Amino acid sequence: MDGLLDLELSLRGLGHSGYAVTLSFSDPDSDADVRVERGSSEHPIRFNLEQLRELAADPVAYGTALGAMLFSESEILAQFTAARALARRGRRPIPIRFRLFIAPSAAELHALRWETLRMPDGEPLLLGEEFFFSRYLTSNDVQPIRARSRNALRVLIAIAHPVGIEQFGLAPVDVAGELARARAGFAGFDLVELVEPGAATLDQIIETLRAEVRAGQPFDIVYLVAHGSYVADNTYLWLVKPDNSFERVNGEVFTQRLRELSERPRLVMLIACQSGGGLTANEGALSALGPRLAEAGVPAVIAMQGNVSMRLVEQFVPVFCQELQRDGLIDAAMAIARGAVRDLPDHWMPALYSRLKSGRIWYVPGFADEQDTAEKIEAIASYMADGICTPVIGPHLVDTRMSMSRMIAQHWAKRYHYPMEIHEREQLAYVAQFLSIKYDYRFPRRLLLETFQQLLVEEYREVLPDLDQLTLRELLSAIGRYERARDPFDPYRVLAAQPIPIYIMANAAHMLCDALVEAGKQPVVELCRWNDDLDRLPSIFEREPEYRPSIERPLIFHLFGSFDQLETLVLTEDDYFDFLINISAERERVPAIVRDALADSALLFLGFELEDISFRALFHSLIKPLRGGSRRRRYVQVAGQLMPREDQVLQPDRAIRYLEAYFQDTAAISVFWGSPRDFCLSLSEHLAELGRSGRRRGF
Numbered sequence: 001m002d003g004l005l006d007l008e009l010s011l012r013g014l015g016h017s018g019y020a021v022t023l024s025f026s027d028p029d030s031d032a033d034v035r036v037e038r039g040s041s042e043h044p045i046r047f048n049l050e051q052l053r054e055l056a057a058d059p060v061a062y063g064t065a066l067g068a069m070l071f072s073e074s075e076i077l078a079q080f081t082a083a084r085a086l087a088r089r090g091r092r093p094i095p096i097r098f099r100l101f102i103a104p105s106a107a108e109l110h111a112l113r114w115e116t117l118r119m120p121d122g123e124p125l126l127l128g129e130e131f132f133f134s135r136y137l138t139s140n141d142v143q144p145i146r147a148r149s150r151n152a153l154r155v156l157i158a159i160a161h162p163v164g165i166e167q168f169g170l171a172p173v174d175v176a177g178e179l180a181r182a183r184a185g186f187a188g189f190d191l192v193e194l195v196e197p198g199a200a201t202l203d204q205i206i207e208t209l210r211a212e213v214r215a216g217q218p219f220d221i222v223y224l225v226a227h228g229s230y231v232a233d234n235t236y237l238w239l240v241k242p243d244n245s246f247e248r249v250n251g252e253v254f255t256q257r258l259r260e261l262s263e264r265p266r267l268v269m270l271i272a273c274q275s276g277g278g279l280t281a282n283e284g285a286l287s288a289l290g291p292r293l294a295e296a297g298v299p300a301v302i303a304m305q306g307n308v309s310m311r312l313v314e315q316f317v318p319v320f321c322q323e324l325q326r327d328g329l330i331d332a333a334m335a336i337a338r339g340a341v342r343d344l345p346d347h348w349m350p351a352l353y354s355r356l357k358s359g360r361i362w363y364v365p366g367f368a369d370e371q372d373t374a375e376k377i378e379a380i381a382s383y384m385a386d387g388i389c390t391p392v393i394g395p396h397l398v399d400t401r402m403s404m405s406r407m408i409a410q411h412w413a414k415r416y417h418y419p420m421e422i423h424e425r426e427q428l429a430y431v432a433q434f435l436s437i438k439y440d441y442r443f444p445r446r447l448l449l450e451t452f453q454q455l456l457v458e459e460y461r462e463v464l465p466d467l468d469q470l471t472l473r474e475l476l477s478a479i480g481r482y483e484r485a486r487d488p489f490d491p492y493r494v495l496a497a498q499p500i501p502i503y504i505m506a507n508a509a510h511m512l513c514d515a516l517v518e519a520g521k522q523p524v525v526e527l528c529r530w531n532d533d534l535d536r537l538p539s540i541f542e543r544e545p546e547y548r549p550s551i552e553r554p555l556i557f558h559l560f561g562s563f564d565q566l567e568t569l570v571l572t573e574d575d576y577f578d579f580l581i582n583i584s585a586e587r588e589r590v591p592a593i594v595r596d597a598l599a600d601s602a603l604l605f606l607g608f609e610l611e612d613i614s615f616r617a618l619f620h621s622l623i624k625p626l627r628g629g630s631r632r633r634r635y636v637q638v639a640g641q642l643m644p645r646e647d648q649v650l651q652p653d654r655a656i657r658y659l660e661a662y663f664q665d666t667a668a669i670s671v672f673w674g675s676p677r678d679f680c681l682s683l684s685e686h687l688a689e690l691g692r693s694g695r696r697r698g699f
Contacts, residue, residue, distance in 0.1 A: 003094045005087045006357075007080075007326065009070075013105035018044020025074050025083045025096075034082070038073035045072055046566070051685035052112065059348055063116030063124070071120055087130070095129055097359060099136035110291060111137070111277060113305065115338065115348035121579040127342045128583045132331035133353040137294040140581070149365050149678050154190040156208060156219045156265070157182045160200040160226040160239045162246035170227050174310075178225045178271070181314070185321025186221070197244040199225070205239075206257045213263045214463045215487060215587050218663045220361065228272030228304070235275055235289035251275075251289035259296040262459055266361050267330060268293055271313060276303035276351045279478045294353040300361070301353045303454050308349045315341050316350055324361070331359035331491065361661060365674025365682070373682070376670055383602035387499040387551060388635075390597040390604070395507040395614055397607035397676055401431045407451050408451050412444075429613050433573040445566040452563075473565060487677070491606060494680040496521070498687070501549035503556050506614050507607070508563045513556055522553045526659065527561065529589050530579045534568060541591060549593065558596050560614060562594055583621040590622065598622055603636035605669070607676050638670050640681075 006270050007025040014020055025053035039045040047069045055062040071077040087094050100111050114135065117125050126133045143663055153611050159182075161173035179195055194200045194208065205224075212218055227238035235251035256262055270276075270290060277288035290303025302320075319340040323333035334352045341347045366373035383389040405428040412418070413425035416435060432444040454473055457467045464478055484493040495503070496515035503512060512618040516523040524547070540547050540555075549555035560579070561568030570579050583589055603623070609616040672679050 004092055004132070005083060006099075007083050007096050008099045009080075010103065011106045011109055011266045012103035014039065014041050016044070018046055021045050021070065021076055021219065025079075025086075027086060036075050036079050038076050045069070047109065047112065047113075049225070051661060056113075057115045060122070062113060062116035063348075064120065064122045064422070066112060066114070066116065066119040067118045067125070067352065070117070077120070093130070093330065093627070095335075096131050098126075098131045098133045099357075100133070100134045101138075101696075110288075110383065113348050115305075115351055117486060123141060124342075126335065126338060127334075127347070128339045129335055132329065132335050134300075134331045134334070134352040134356075134359065135291070137291060137355055137359075141342070148673060153225060153251040153362055154192070154217060155182075155186045155211070155221040156192050156194070156205070157186075157223045158194040158200040158205050158225070159669060160224075160237070161197070161244075162238060162240040163244055165227065165238060172226070173225065175502055177314075180566050181317055182223050183224075185318055186223070186325075189221075189326065189359055190217075192219070192396070193200070196433045198240055198242045199222075200240050200245070201242060202239055202249050202254065206261070206355065209261055209265065210462075211260075218263045219265045221269065222265045223269045223271070226554055226661045228251075228275045230274035230277055231327065233287040235277075235287075235292075235691075236287070237272060237275075251292060254289065255292045255296045258293060258298065264296075264298050267302070268298050270301065270303045271308075271317070273304055273307045276305040276349070276353075279414050282549055284443065291399060292352045294355060299355050302330075302334070303351055303353065305351050306346065306350045308606040309344070309346055312341055312344050312346050314345070315644060320350075328362035329359045330354065330361055363673065365672070365678035367670055367672055374686075375670075376638060376672075377679075377682050378686050380602055381683055381690060383635065384498050384500065384604075384683075387498060387501060387691050388600075389498075389602045390504060391495055391500065391606045392504045392603060392618065393491075393495075393506060393512060394606065394608035395612065396609065397507060397511070400486060404452060404455060407455060408448065411451060412447070416580045427613070429573045429576055430569065435575070436572050442566065444571060449566070449569060450570070476511055476563075477507050477514050480514050481518075484515060488676055489681045489684055491676045491680045495606075499551045501551060501554050502594065502601075503554060504594065504598075505556055505558045506559070506560055506618055508561055510562070510564070516554060516556075521551070523556050524549070524553055525556045525558065525562075525590070527558045527565065528583075530560075530570065530582055537565075555593070557591070558620065559572060559590075559690065570614075570617070576613055580617055580621050584625075587664055588595070595622075600634075602638075603669075604638055606679060638672055639649050 005025060006024070010022040010024075012020050012336070013024075015456060018039065018041070020037060022037040023033065024033060024586055026033045046063075046333040051065060052062060055065055071080065083096060087096050101115055109226065113377065115126055115133070117133075119125060125131055157179065159173065159175055159178050161175050179193070180358070183191065190210075192208065194204060205222075208562070209219055209222070226239075229236050229238070229248075232607065237249045237251065237254060239247050239249050241247045258268075272289075276290040277631065290301045293301045293303075316337050318335045320337035323336045324330065331352060334350065338347060338350065360672075367376060380389060404428045409426050409431045412431045412435065416431075416438065418425055418431050418434055420430065420434070432448070435444040435447065453475060455473045456472075458480060460479055460482070464642065465480060467475060467478070480492060484490045486492070492511050492515040496512065496519040505512065513523050513525060526540055527534070527537055529535050529537060547553075558568070560570035563569075570576060587595065591684040
């Protein structure tokens, strides 16, 4: 969904039961932002918890009183009203994405029933489609949050119905009804069910999640139905033991087990009473299971703030699931589902705790114009089949399952006390630059191999044996074989099978070389001599002056260096500047045959993020200077890209439009939004069709 107005309202504690409120919003049609803060130590904003506690039985009165307290400062109310007017100004009003951020200093305010919020005059705010509301939480988790392809979504359904709970006054769980509701809601998704007696144990839930991560098919959604209780500032889930007797699982333990997974589900739906906290105004803060899971790294959690009725579940869940399948926006689905149950007294109980700035859980891979997708992929497949396509392979094809460069940068920034801006701590080039100055030029290079190897071992230890005994090269080879064997659309496997004479590598691994050997070819590896110190390196063009890349002996040209030779790596910020300067000044540092391929073939960029420094260096040094050439204009150029990160980009659709406009103006690059595997899946389908029609000729 495009064209939303982003509004964030932040609360922080000032001590002595007072708070400061900050309201900010951005116009989707403008770069201007509005920000206003009210509340100080002398004149704090106050929430009368006793009054709210007395109104707990009346959601309308409660929400009105809460709104009067929140908007007690006239400037906050005025700017909130201005944001609403801005969203309504066009012929068709646009929704407002309303994120409520409660700072740790005001954690007790999580206990308030924000989902009942009304304007001071009693107008309901969160019962329709005007506001997409979520409680926005931060996390120390370093896993990047990415939406996944709509066609790849998987759901784990776990329903706990233990025997013996009647003695505690708990009603039997309607397994058949709950399962039917979940199946209907997630129709079209890949479902795995833990619903048989004794199946929904904590160990079985965690092991099922872990096993699918190992297999490269992690679950996107966990839908857990169980009784819940909130006692002494903690949530307990009534799961089962293998004999189907009850096991009262501590929410802290449940959270820790999910935290330990190398990849966590994107959405956890807790159809469990009190999973979002208890019913009184001094309960249900961040110690409840819902917010705990969000802080532990689950991107989005839906939890119940009290003893939710079966009637609400029966009406809320189908609407939510239906809307989620429509466009993949969790907060939008919550808004519409809450509106559908507005007449129920507990309509406010489902709460969304989120780390997603865009609210998105899935996307449809392809080009911005869906009609162009088939045509452009067919074009690139045709060029590839004819051997006149040059793949340019980026760093995210060596990351395999993880954004390694970001994880390494964050790890180093924390370990070595990186002193610069927070947003730079995810940029490996910046942090490596700091280490090269603090220690020496080789230090971050040696450390890169050590850290990279450590992360890969941790990620693959459970599916590949004896990884600790392998060198980095051996480790990458083992991982590459594993990924290619299990996935027919592994990008290296797909690319190696094509009749391509030249591959340009913008990552330092040798996985493509292994894949080409596996495909029966004899690849030749050449390194870019991007500075004077590398001129001494041996070259295939010196050893074999008559060598010409071919399908049987393709050339792999490592643009930014190789793990096998540390001095060749373009790693630090200074390295990238030197690369740009030297390549621009001395074009012959890139062999003529590679320059010709860039100028006179279709280009496929795969495994980049467009904001990466590596892509920018490549683009400005080698691609942009060719944009006006007549040969360059003959071919389609496709960038098979990852989606913008959902935990960082406020408006992905605007980012997409900006980047596409930028590259259309400079080099006519069409941007495919999706993962490298998404692209290779579509590409393989078109290549297979060319094969069936007899059009695959090679050269």
